[in-house]
């Protein structure tokens with residue numbers, strides 16, 4: 001029995017590890033070959049890796065230790081960014097796919113906070129709490145779409161925080177709330193969480209709104225969006241959302 005569970009968790013771990021490497025590599029190749037602009041490649045990695053990582057969770061067994069096996073992949077990625085960001089390891093492709101200006105030290109800010117968020121959600125929430133889905137939805141899809149949409153179609157800047165736009169914030173709100181409701185519904189359908197959809201989805205919409213307001217505040221020179229957005233969403237979800 002234990003052997004069968006271990007085989008399942010080992011398979012899930014292998015899938016997640018190979019998947020994370022291959023996914024970032026695909027965007028690296030697309031950026032290096034000029035198919036995708038570097039900034040867009042970085043944001044597409046930002047939007048997709050967190051939700052895709054969460055979608056690998058059902059592959060793991062019901063064992064109490066399963067979350068810690070799942071935690072190995074973000075932890076390994078955290079160490080990889082730490083080694084490349086500090087210059088101990090060279091990986092031009094990685095730097096190009098997830099930094100703005102090919103500056104390796106940038107990996108030590110937004111991207112490493114992003115992975116720390118995934119590690120915290122895996123360890124603290126795992127499949128059993130809707131708070132984790134909320135945090136991943138607003139940080140990955142919400143914050144990512146604010147940039148992708150705002151940079152291209154943003155016309156109306158917020159007063160006091162010039163580069164951020166109302167169009168970007170609207171995209172963040174819709175993508176954050178929509179992804180949260182989608183992930184919560186999927187994991188409820190799979191039987192990992194149980195909640196009353198009406199109040200929980202209303203709470204998710206409210207939290208996506210507050211996270212959108214926080215993202216638009218002129219504070220990202222003081223605190224990175226990959227810290228402020230998950231922190232506010234996590235605190236509110238823990239307080240407001242049951243399950």
Ligand SMILES: Nc1ccn([C@@H]2O[C@H](COP(=O)(O)OP(=O)(O)OP(=O)(O)O)[C@@H](O)[C@H]2O)c(=O)n1
Pocket residue numbers: 100110143146147148149150151152154163164165166167168169172215216220225226
């Ligand atoms: N609410 C928002 C957020 C972002 N943007 C657009 O996306 C760009 C980058 O936004 P920012 O949050 O500053 O992203 P970065 O600092 O590049 O990346 P990150 O915060 O994810 O580390 C802005 O200049 C703007 O064009 C926007 O229009 N509206």
Ligand SMILES: C/C(=C\CO)CCC[C@H](C)CCC[C@H](C)CCCC(C)C
Pocket residue numbers: 015016019020023024042043045046049050052053056073074077098110111114115118226
């Ligand atoms: C560019 C990023 C943030 C900037 O705001 C995100 C960086 C992502 C990491 C390099 C890779 C993270 C991998 C995940 C821990 C696992 C994904 C698994 C899945 C199967 C694709």
